[in-house]
Amino acid sequence: xxxxxxxxxxxxxxxxxxxxxxxxxxxxxxxxxxxxxxxxxxxxxxxxxxxxxxxxxxxxxxxxxxxxxxxxxxxxxxxxxxxxxxxxxxxxxxxxxxxxxxxxxxxxxxxxxxxxxxxxxxxxxxxxxxxxxxxxxxxxxxxxxxxxxxxxxxxxxxxxxxxxxxxxxxxxxxxxxxxxxxxxxxxxxxxxxxxxxxxxxxxxxxxxxxxxxxxxxxxxxxxxxxxxxxxxxxxxxxxxxxxxxxxx
Amino acid sequence: xxxxxxxxxxxxxxxxxxxxxxxxxxxxxxxxxxxxxxxxxxxxxxxxxxxxxxxxxxxxxxxxxxxxxxxxxxxxxxxxxxxxxxxxxxxxxxxxxxxxxxxxxxxxxxxxxxxxxxxxxxxxxxxxxxxxxxxxxxxxxxxxxxxxxxxxxxxxxxxxxxxxxxxxxxxxxxxxxxxxxxxxxxxxxxxxxxxxxxxxxxxxxxxxxxxxxxxxxxxxxxxxxxxxxxxxxxxxxxxxxxxxxxxxxxxxxxxxxxxxxxxxxxxxxxxxxxxxxxxxxxxxxxxxxxxxxxxxxxxxxxxxxxxxxxxxxxxxxxxxxxxxxxxxxxxxxxxxxxxxxxxxxxxxxxxxxxxxxxxxxxxxxxxxxxxxxxxxxxxx
Numbered sequence: 163x164x165x166x167x168x169x170x171x172x173x174x175x176x177x178x179x180x181x182x183x184x185x186x187x188x189x190x191x192x193x194x195x196x197x198x199x200x201x202x203x204x205x206x207x208x209x210x211x212x213x214x215x216x217x218x219x220x221x222x223x224x225x226x227x228x229x230x231x232x233x234x235x236x237x238x239x240x241x242x243x244x245x246x247x248x249x250x251x252x253x254x255x256x257x258x259x260x261x262x263x264x265x266x267x268x269x270x271x272x273x274x275x276x277x278x279x280x281x282x283x284x285x286x287x288x289x290x291x292x293x294x295x296x297x298x299x300x301x302x303x304x305x306x307x308x309x310x311x312x313x314x315x316x317x318x319x320x321x322x323x324x325x326x327x328x329x330x331x332x333x334x335x336x337x338x339x340x341x342x343x344x345x346x347x348x349x350x351x352x353x354x355x356x357x358x359x360x361x362x363x364x365x366x367x368x369x370x371x372x373x374x375x376x377x378x379x380x381x382x383x384x385x386x387x388x389x390x391x392x393x394x395x396x397x398x399x400x401x402x403x404x405x406x407x408x409x410x
Numbered sequence: 411x412x413x414x415x416x417x418x419x420x421x422x423x424x425x426x427x428x429x430x431x432x433x434x435x436x437x438x439x440x441x442x443x444x445x446x447x448x449x450x451x452x453x454x455x456x457x458x459x460x461x462x463x464x465x466x467x468x469x470x471x472x473x474x475x476x477x478x479x480x481x482x483x484x485x486x487x488x489x490x491x492x493x494x495x496x497x498x499x500x501x502x503x504x505x506x507x508x509x510x511x512x513x514x515x516x517x518x519x520x521x522x523x524x525x526x527x528x529x530x531x532x533x534x535x536x537x538x539x540x541x542x543x544x545x546x547x548x549x550x551x552x553x554x555x556x557x558x559x560x561x562x563x564x565x566x567x568x569x570x571x572x573x574x575x576x577x578x579x580x581x582x583x584x585x586x587x588x589x590x591x592x593x594x595x596x597x598x599x600x601x602x603x604x605x606x607x608x609x610x611x612x613x614x615x616x617x618x619x620x621x622x623x624x625x626x627x628x629x630x631x632x633x634x635x636x637x638x639x640x641x642x643x644x645x646x647x648x649x650x651x652x653x654x655x656x657x658x659x660x661x662x663x664x665x666x667x668x669x670x671x672x673x674x675x676x677x678x679x680x681x682x683x684x685x686x687x688x689x690x691x692x693x694x695x696x697x698x699x700x701x702x703x704x705x706x707x708x709x710x711x712x713x714x715x716x717x718x719x720x721x722x723x724x725x726x727x728x729x730x731x732x733x734x735x736x737x738x739x740x741x742x743x744x745x746x747x748x749x750x751x752x753x754x755x756x757x758x759x760x761x762x763x764x765x766x767x768x769x770x771x772x773x774x775x776x777x778x779x780x781x782x783x784x785x786x787x788x789x790x
Binding site for chain 1: 421422472
């Protein structure tokens with residue numbers, strides 16, 4: 163089986179985000195970039211799938227040199243080789259999906275894993291767009307996966323429950339938390355990662371369909387209110403939850 | 411001079427940090443309280459390669475440099491110094507010594523499972539009457555049918571109740587004094603070999619420490635490590651590298667103390683403002699940060715010298731002397747910054763102090779480190 167896993171790098175979730183001058187990008191100074199957490203489930207599933215059925219695993223990422231660092235982590239976790247689709251331009255989801263789909267079509271892949279969304283811009287569309295452009299089937303927000311030859315049975319997380327779906331290879335699977343428990347790269351894996359092939363393909367990005375007009379930070383959290391410490395505070399709490407917070 | 415870590419060293423540091431935060435931190439408080447050995451954690455660390463980090467892949471190890479080892483030790487000990495010491499003993503005192511001085515028979519039979527984390531090792535030099543004066547060995551081994559018969563008592567043995575393989579120094583020729591000491595590899599369960607009950611310790615309570623007794627314990631000839639009479643050199647050379655591990659453990663505790671103090675000072679208010687705005691707190695934080703940084707630099711220098719194949723004795727002793735003091739000082743200051751909250755278990759910093767103190771005592775007291783440093787200064 164030929165298996166791809168697509169990864170994106172995102173600011174460490176503990177980072178305090180600042181907006182850069184111009185108001186359309188984040189300020190990347192001093193920001194540590196990590197593997198998008200949902201992509202870690204995708205990497206693990208790719209490695210597990212190869213362990214089960216044999217074949218070859220490739221990590222693919224769209225971006226610039228800093229992406230190599232997170233690709234090395236995927237290699238350390240057991241992926242065989244990497245392809246960096248190199249561009250210094252800022253892309254929208256359509257742009258990323260276009261580049262990924264071209265690589266996937268030309269690489270003769272059977273299955274492609276990626277996170278259900280990247281935790282930076284959260285648009286949750288790259289997997290589905292890539293599948294469409296590559297002519298692959300797609301299961302998104304996947305929490306469980308079984309193969310029977312070319313047939314896949316997958317569980318998806320949906321609002322309030324789970325949905326079981328069937329489809330066939332080739333397919334794009336987008337990973338949700340719960341699909342597996344990502345392994346830590348072992349020390350041998352880390353040392354081997356350096357020697358695994360990581361190819362670069364310079365590409366020009368397609369023109370974005372979506373333009374970022376402005377970025378802003380969410381409003382600062384207001385201080386909490388303490389209404390009391392015993393049962394007498396309950397009526398006022400209920401009133402505020404209903405009338406002010408409008409949550410009940 | 412280049413202070414940049416390599417991509418691999420950074421990834422090892424990151425992996426150790428994530429493992430420590432996700433797998434070690436959740437149980438650290440309870441294991442300290444109940445004196446529970448971290449069996450599952452040590453097993454997982456072994457599977458990842460952290461129990462034989464510097465051993466060649468030929469013998470089942472990860473084949474890494476001492477710098478990577480020191481970085482990992484700091485990350486693990488930052489979260490739990492008890493796990494740190496178990497890892498340090500297996501890596502620096504047991505695996506390193508066996509790889510340097512063991513026969514191929516010993517490496518194949520004993521080093522390989524130790525380096526792969528399938529077995530755990532212990533190092534037995536100290537005795538009830540031999541601590542800093544380690545030459546004063548009372549444990550004795552005499553030639554007998556089928557090998558050597560060992561008699562004596564060893565004290566303060568880390569991993570004592572849990573280890574599978576023990577490196578035991580014993581006098582094989584009393585007339586030659588320290589040149590008559592030999593190292594034996596003794597397996598757990600060998601007839602006549604028993605361990606005492608676990609010591610009830612001030613700190614590193616999740617690691618186990620006990621005494622060992624040998625009564626006519628017969629050890630085969632091939633389980634001599636290096637050769638007859640080399641036991642004291644074996645112990646000293648091994649402890650030399652061990653100092654880097656313990657210094658890194660201490661630096662981890664110091665860093666944890668600083669991190670806790672910074673976090674608390676940003677939330678706790680006094681006199682109408684967060685205490686971080688008071689100069690008294692700022693000065694403490696600055697002093698702690700300098701100690702942490704200086705300790706790390708000394709440790710990495712010693713590790714880099716060792717990796718370059720140069721003499722690192724002085725730097726390793728300096729690193730251990732300085733880092734262990736930094737650990738105690740920083741833990742004390744972290745408690746002071748926390749006030750009453752620092753004196754109770756809920757806020758972790760009291761454990762940092764309890765864990766820190768041992769680093770000034772084991773694998774050579776601070777006084778012994780000064781003797782080592784001064785001896786090298788005055789040589790020639």
